[in-house]
Amino acid sequence: MLAITGATGFVGSHLVEQLKSKGEEFFCLVRANSKTRFLEQLGCKIVVSDFSQEKLEPILKQVDSIIHIAGVIKADSKNAFFKGNWMLTKNLVNASIKAGTKQFIYISSLSAAGSGQTLKKKTEEDPDIPGSWYGQSKLAAEREVTKHPHWVIIRPPVIFGPRDTGLLIIYKILSKGILPDFGGQRYYSMVFVEDLVNFVINVISNHNIKNDRFFVCYDEYFSFRKLCSKISNILDVKPKSIYQPKIALDFITTWNIMGDSMFNQDKLRDLYKKFWICSNTRAKLAGILNKLTPFDEALSKTLNWYRKEGLI
Ligand SMILES: NC(=O)c1ccc[n+]([C@@H]2O[C@H](COP(=O)([O-])OP(=O)(O)OC[C@H]3O[C@@H](n4cnc5c(N)ncnc54)[C@H](OP(=O)(O)O)[C@@H]3O)[C@@H](O)[C@H]2O)c1
Numbered sequence: 001m002l003a004i005t006g007a008t009g010f011v012g013s014h015l016v017e018q019l020k021s022k023g024e025e026f027f028c029l030v031r032a033n034s035k036t037r038f039l040e041q042l043g044c045k046i047v048v049s050d051f052s053q054e055k056l057e058p059i060l061k062q063v064d065s066i067i068h069i070a071g072v073i074k075a076d077s078k079n080a081f082f083k084g085n086w087m088l089t090k091n092l093v094n095a096s097i098k099a100g101t102k103q104f105i106y107i108s109s110l111s112a113a114g115s116g117q118t119l120k121k122k123t124e125e126d127p128d129i130p131g132s133w134y135g136q137s138k139l140a141a142e143r144e145v146t147k148h149p150h151w152v153i154i155r156p157p158v159i160f161g162p163r164d165t166g167l168l169i170i171y172k173i174l175s176k177g178i179l180p181d182f183g184g185q186r187y188y189s190m191v192f193v194e195d196l197v198n199f200v201i202n203v204i205s206n207h208n209i210k211n212d213r214f215f216v217c218y219d220e221y222f223s224f225r226k227l228c229s230k231i232s233n234i235l236d237v238k239p240k241s242i243y244q245p246k247i248a249l250d251f252i253t254t255w256n257i258m259g260d261s262m263f264n265q266d267k268l269r270d271l272y273k274k275f276w277i278c279s280n281t282r283a284k285l286a287g288i289l290n291k292l293t294p295f296d297e298a299l300s301k302t303l304n305w306y307r308k309e310g311l312i
Contacts, residue, residue: 001025001026001027001062001063001064002019002024002025002026002027002063002064002065002066002067002204003026003027003028003029003047003059003060003063003065003066003067003101004016004019004026004027004028004029004066004067004069005028005029005066005067005068005069005070005088005092006068006069006070006071006107007028007029007030007039007044007069008028008030008034008035008036008038008039009069009070010159010161010163010164010165010166010193011069011107011159011193011196011197012028012069012070013038013039013163014161014163014193014194014196014197015067015069015197015200015201016028016039016042016044017042018194018197018198018201019201020042020043020044022201026044026045027044027045027046027047028044028045028046028047029047029049029051029056029059029070030046030047030048030049031048031049031050031051032048032050034048047059051088051091051092052091053091053094053095053098054095056091056092056095056096056099057095057098057099058099059095059099060095060096060099060101061099061100063096063099063101064101064102064103065101065102065103065104065105065204066092066096066101066103066104066105067105067107067200067204068089068092068104068105068106068107068145069107070084070088071084071085071088071107071138071141072084072085072134072137073134074266074267075133075134075266076266077133078133078136078137081133081134081136081137081266082133082136082137082140084137085134085137085138085140085141086137086140086141086144088141089106089141089144089145090141090144092104093144093145093147093148096148097147097148097149101148102150102207103150103151103152103204103207104145104148104150104151104152105151105152105153105154105200105203105204106141106142106145106151106152106153106154107154107156107200108138108139108141108142108145108153108154108155108213109134109135109138109155109156109157110122110155110156110157110189110215110276110278111130111132111134111135111138111270112128112130112135112138112139112141112142112155113126113128113129113130113135113139113155113215113278114128114129114130114131114135115131115270115273115274115275115276116275116276116277117275118275119187119221119275119277121189121221121277121278121279122215122277122278122279123215123278123279123281123282124155124212124213124214124215124282131269131270131273132266132267132269132270133266133269134266134267134270135270142213146211150207150210150211151210151211152203152209152210152211152212152213152214153212153213153214154196154199154200154203154213154214154216155213155214155215155216155278156191156196156215156216156217157188157189157190157191157215157217157276157277157278158188158189158190158191158276159190159191159192159193159196160190160191160192160193160298160299160302161192161193161194161298161301161302161305162193162301162302162304162305163193163305164193164302165311167231167302168306168311168312170227170228170231171231171235171302171303171306171312172311172312173239174228174231174232174235174237174239175235175237175312176239177237177238177239177240178239178240178242179225179228179232179239179240179241179242180228180242180244181241181242181243181244182224182244182271183243183244184274185223185224185225185274186223186224186271186273186274186275186276187221187222187223187224187274187275187276187277188221188222188223188224188227188276188277189215189217189218189221189222189276189277189278190217190218190221190222190227190295191216191217191218191292192292192293192295192298192301194293194298194301195216195290195292195293195298196216198290199214199216199283199288199289199290202288202289202290203288206288209286209288212282212286213282214280214282214283214286215278215279215280215282215283216280216283216289217278217280218280218292218295219280220295221277230295230296230299231299231303233296234296234299234300234303235303
């Protein structure tokens with residue numbers, strides 16, 4: 001039996017969809033006020049918890065593997081990040097150790113490692129230097145996870161795909177014929193959500209993978225300009241470059257002008273860093289990274305979903 005946290009979110013929803021199609025036995029651990037309609041429609045078993053260690057312990061007794069995806073990616077205080085990432089993870093790890101859960105898989109982030117200084121891809125051996133509160137809270141959570149006797153930490157970079165709204169703002173701006181230029185160049189590793197989920201499923205079924213960390217991403221990294229150019233091709237637009245000075249971005253994030261977007265003040269701490277690139281070599285060597293969806297196809301699938309939902 002598997003227990004999944006974060007199933008109501010972007011990444012978790014894809015994992016449960018895949019697990020369901022494979023006939024796996026699992027339940028979704030959610031909060032009392034979580035919106036569970038999608039999970040109910042899929043026919044998933046749902047268990048409500050307040051995520052305190054005492055309440056989690058009996059729930060996790062029947063569980064072989066816990067896949068902990070839940071986390072806070074947007075918040076306006078350091079405390080909120082630490083509560084939603086570090087504290088939540090600490091409770092889950094302690095409860096699962098006491099309950100005897102065999103395997104603890106955690107979806108962390110490249111932000112826990114921090115950005116690089118050059119175009120050299122980050123590896124799992126590089127020192128961790130998270131810059132944002134988000135990254136610091138994910139690293140603190142990772143340290144809790146490593147207390148479990150059988151842990152696996154997955155550190156995705158930017159994740160995109162259907163049901164994600166992180167890249168939506170970029171699709172939207174480009175579709176209006178504007179190519180945002182933040183000054184200088186920035187580079188990103190990326191992973192398509194369906195490929196990430198396949199990787200997680202490979203980890204679940206491969207108990208030889210133990211006490212290890214993995215970056216999961218495409219071989220290629222993308223400059224912001226190249227990413228915009230690829231999205232523009234898919235949108236079939238020829239946008240005009242417009243310089244966005246830092247002050248404009250600060251204004252947008254301070255007043256949350258874009259609404260539910262990836263831009264907020266803490267995100268900016270990461271966004272101004274230039275090198276968010278990592279290596280998938282260790283994941284490949286472990287033999288659990290399947291052939292990835294071609295990048296353009298993944299961008300198209302994402303656009304199709306935005307269009308279907310009337311977001312673009
Ligand atoms: N999206 C990315 O580009 C990206 C990149 C790297 C790493 N990650 C990591 O991937 C994971 C999933 O991200 P996502 O994009 O799927 O996020 P998301 O769509 O915002 O979903 C977050 C999930 O976490 C749950 N959650 C949040 N706070 C919680 C709490 N205090 N207690 C219990 N559940 C809580 C939410 O449940 P409710 O429905 O109850 O709110 C929701 O299911 C996160 O851990 C994130 O750090 C994401």
